[in-house]
Amino acid sequence: MIKAITGTRDILPSDIPKWKYLENVVSNVFANFNYKEIRTPVFEETALFARGIGEATDIVSKEMYTFLDRSETSVTLKPEMTAGVVRAFIEHSLDKKLSINKLYYISPMFRQERPQAGRFRQFHQFGAEALGSNDPMLDAEMIIMAYDIFKQLGLKNLIVKINSLGVPESRENYKLILKKYLQNHFDQLTQESKKRFETNILRIFDSKEEQDQKIMENAPLLIEHLDNDSLEHFDKVKQALLASCIPFEVDPKLVRGLDYYSHTTFEVVSGSVGAQSSLCGGGRYNLLVKELGGGDVPGVGFAAGMERILLACENEKTLNLGEEKIDLYIVSLDKNLTYFAFQTAINMRRSGLSVETDYLARSVKAQMREANKLNAKYVLFIGGDEFLKGQVVLKNMTGSEQNNFAKDDLNKITDKIRGS
């Protein structure tokens, strides 16, 4: 038997309602904030991600689905959306059409990691990007949108973490200071962190190893070495969050894995999922557009993992989706009337009702059980004495009362069903 590839999974009809529900909440919130949907290809030239996300990042160096197509072009299934959106933004000169572009997306992503709770190789993210302004209000807007979506889904157990990475100059200065500090404690670092010392020194803050954490407790913090502009920017973000009733904590150790961030970074974590508890992450990236060949356009954005969000919703039991119903089930009382039943079903469907009928020539009892299972609001009986008199019988499945109608007067039947 051929099975779905490791880390991928089917979203079955029984799963669809919660996905649709989530997608609706997401697109409604984004619409309220005037973000416009954008859809970009699922695969791009590999170079886009290498340049945009950063060669040294884990995503690019070991997680991408990269292959040569038949024309020997290296292509990659998108591991995240920002690079693609920025590419489209540049390619179509969107900055010439609008001074600020506020964009959102809902899309599958691909990363070749070992699956675990809340992590898949094909997973889904929604997210937003605002391109064209360095206003800290937009940084705050991202966090507010994400938080509002989570709240509308009924999630509690949330922590909003924010930090500022400042601008590259102050960050580079700080890295030297941190390097100096760590050189004095180098021997006590774990093997992993010794590697990070070379590749991405800030990430040592992320280490879960106790011996690393002990050293990092007393390490100088980036936030204490920010330039004045960056501090002011960060203050405005915090004020905006306070004014919008977003509870947050400043986490000076929050360092994001992607190269393109500057200024604000943030993350929302949930205590209701497994170890992969980050529901969304994002930040400002004022240098990315230029890096990818566009103009000097600042940007800010975030992405949220939909599987993790749904997992949190399930664990907190926040979604109570109503049962799926159909308007009408058509029962044939006589086997030779199934064709008439089918034609009636087609006509009723065309008039806008959700209608099902029997295709297995089953007994009336079996048809009724089916109607019940499908939560049919009404059942229409076709056949028997009434049919000989030119009538059909409509039964209300909640109250059980029945009414006769002329078999050709479908409008009356439709009105009756609609009226309830």
Add this chain to the structure above:
RNA sequence: GUGACCAUAGCUCAGCUUGGUUAGAGCAUCUGGUUGUGGCCCAGAAGGUCAUGGGUUCAAGUCCCAUUGGUCACCCCA
């Protein structure tokens, strides 16, 4: 990429420790419980090469090994 745990019906699981006739249950499915009416209830049916391959043994779902797949955690991220 590393580690731990797991694999019996469509689903959730019992049986494995102490190998021994036809491998069970609940839910789901299907059929029936009088002529043409659901839910509840009752009766019955169908559904398993016990993940795959090898080994030990008179005998393996049960013990051992390998493979594959899954789960969770690390790394990292959404």
